[in-house]
Amino acid sequence: MEKIIVRGGNRLSGIVKVEGAKNAVLPVIAATLLASDGKSVIRDVPTLSDVYTINEVLRYLNAEVEFNNNEVTVHASRELRDEAPFEYVRKMRASSLVMGSLLARNGRARVALPGGCAIGSRPIDQHLKGFEAMGATVKVGNGFVEAEAANGRLHGAKIYLDFPSVGATENIMMAATLAKGTTILENVAKEPEIVDLANFLNKMGAKVRGAGTGTIKIEGVDQLFGTEHQIIPDRIEAGTFMVAAAITGGNVLVKGAVPEHSTSLIAKMEEMGVTFMEEADGIRVIGPEQLKAVDIKTMPHPGFPTDMQSQMMALLLHANGTSVITETVFENRFMHAEEFRRMNADLKIEGRSVIMNGPSNLQGAEVAATDLRAAAALILSGLVADGVTRVTELKHLDRGYVNFHEKLAALGADIERISEVDETTLIETYIKDMNA
Numbered sequence: 225m226e227k228i229i230v231r232g233g234n235r236l237s238g239i240v241k242v243e244g245a246k247n248a249v250l251p252v253i254a255a256t257l258l259a260s261d262g263k264s265v266i267r268d269v270p271t272l273s274d275v276y277t278i279n280e281v282l283r284y285l286n287a288e289v290e291f292n293n294n295e296v297t298v299h300a301s302r303e304l305r306d307e308a309p310f311e312y313v314r315k316m317r318a319s320s321l322v323m324g325s326l327l328a329r330n331g332r333a334r335v336a337l338p339g340g341c342a343i344g345s346r347p348i349d350q351h352l353k354g355f356e357a358m359g360a361t362v363k364v365g366n367g368f369v370e371a372e373a374a375n376g377r378l379h380g381a382k383i384y385l386d387f388p389s390v391g392a393t394e395n396i397m398m399a400a401t402l403a404k405g406t407t408i409l410e411n412v413a414k415e416p417e418i419v420d421l422a423n424f425l426n427k428m429g430a431k432v433r434g435a436g437t438g439t440i441k442i443e444g445v446d447q448l449f450g451t452e453h454q455i456i457p458d459r460i461e462a463g464t465f466m467v468a469a470a471i472t473g474g475n476v477l478v479k480g481a482v483p484e485h486s487t488s489l490i491a492k493m494e495e496m497g498v499t500f501m502e503e504a505d506g507i508r509v510i511g512p513e514q515l516k517a518v519d520i521k522t523m524p525h526p527g528f529p530t531d532m533q534s535q536m537m538a539l540l541l542h543a544n545g546t547s548v549i550t551e552t553v554f555e556n557r558f559m560h561a562e563e564f565r566r567m568n569a570d571l572k573i574e575g576r577s578v579i580m581n582g583p584s585n586l587q588g589a590e591v592a593a594t595d596l597r598a599a600a601a602l603i604l605s606g607l608v609a610d611g612v613t614r615v616t617e618l619k620h621l622d623r624g625y626v627n628f629h630e631k632l633a634a635l636g637a638d639i640e641r642i643s644e645v646d647e648t649t650l651i652e653t654y655i656k657d658m659n660a
């Protein structure tokens with residue numbers, strides 16, 4: 225079993241470079257399927273397990289995919305298969321983002337239902353509502369969603385999302401690019417990753433307007449073409465390193481971080497006493513001697529991002545006073561709270577809120593990551609806990625962070641990643657050797 229081992233107490237200083245955004249690159253790679261002519265070249269692609277998974281999905285669908293030196297190249301001009309099986313969607317929910325592209329390209333798509341995960345039930349009803357409005361017949365059965373466009377092509381429609389879902393906005397936007405007529409999508413997600421996808425689609429020849437606002441208008445075109453694109457920096461990875469600097473009272477330049485992508489996070493951390501300085505190539509973050517308690521409510525962008533909620537919990541546990549975090553985006557994104565409690569955190573869960581009395585006298589312990597952000601958050605707490613923290617279930621961390629422990633070590637953290645052979649494996653090997 226792999227573990228990250230952190231010994232708390234070091235202040236971080238230096239420079240850390242942010243990777244391309246996971247949540248931008250996954251929909252962009254899914255969108256490359258829309259190009260029936262030419263190759264797409266995507267730059268600044270992070271070497272994350274999720275990227276390898278989406279590449280495998282595309283290969284299964286009959287696209288040619290290469291991934292070298294942070295560059296993904298996709299040729300999708302051959303005839304594509306219609307189906308994304310469960311083995312991929314189970315590994316990564318975002319695999320369901322190929323549905324919009326497949327439906328647009330092939331007029332038909334069959335994709336395994338993603339199901340829930342550690343942070344909530346995560347239905348895709350809003351994606352399906354959009355496809356139906358555009359003329360698709362949608363059937364759900366045997367663990368799959370099957371959608372088929374009448375006469376093989378979707379048509380434009382006016383669609384109002386019940387909630388500004390990131391995935392639904394992306395999936396419907398991709399489906400609408402090749403539809404006949406104009407689609408008007410209202411109450412959409414406004415995340416920077418939506419804008420990045422729209423920019424990519426437009427470079428492919430699509431006509432998408434309004435990304436980043438509450439209404440997106442997509443005029444369907446007859447064909448899309450491969451193009452080149454550089455992925456935006458990962459604002460959640462950047463935010464995680466901002467918290468790392470702040471929690472240790474350190475001084476770190478987060479290179480590549482875009483201030484406008486992290487407005488709500490920076491505002492909250494400033495309220496806590498953290499200093500931010502915009503520099504030519506990033507944001508410098510300076511942690512105070514003592515952090516102040518604040519309240520946080522997660523919201524769709526430009527509100528406070530749910531993907532920074534667990535890292536902020538680590539920071540608030542270290543702050544002076546009572547803080548409340550309210551999670552409004554996912555109904556069950558507090559699994560990490562129990563792990564923090566194992567580190568002696570003083571916190572109480574009340575419905576959708578967690579109340580913390582800080583500063584907690586955090587103690588090192590063995591804790592298990594429950595999702596990718598929880599993994600990062602537990603490591604952040606380990607940076608200031610008394611003694612040694614061991615974090616397990618690192619497969620979650622590898623979905624969203626490239627060389628996380630190495631980047632922290634370069635900033636001065638006492639951290640290593642080890643591979644421990646567990647006792648059962650040792651006994652099994654011993655018995656095998658005895659019998660040989």
Ligand SMILES: CC(=O)N[C@H]1[C@@H](OP(=O)(O)OP(=O)(O)OC[C@H]2O[C@@H](n3ccc(=O)[nH]c3=O)[C@H](O)[C@@H]2O)O[C@H](CO)[C@@H](O)[C@@H]1O
Pocket residue numbers: 246247248250318344345346347348349350351352387388389390391392413530531553554555
């Ligand atoms: C790969 C990717 O980009 N993942 C991000 C994306 O996930 P994802 O696209 O799955 O998140 P959504 O914005 O769709 O989900 C937000 C909420 O809406 C609900 N919902 C969503 C769709 C739907 O059809 N019906 C429905 O009820 C979900 O259950 C959830 O409670 O946005 C989330 C919210 O910022 C982030 O935490 C994820 O990191």
Ligand SMILES: C=C(OP(=O)(O)O)C(=O)O
Pocket residue numbers: 247317318343531596597624
């Ligand atoms: C929840 C996240 O990702 P996903 O939607 O891919 O599970 C995340 O990036 O924090």
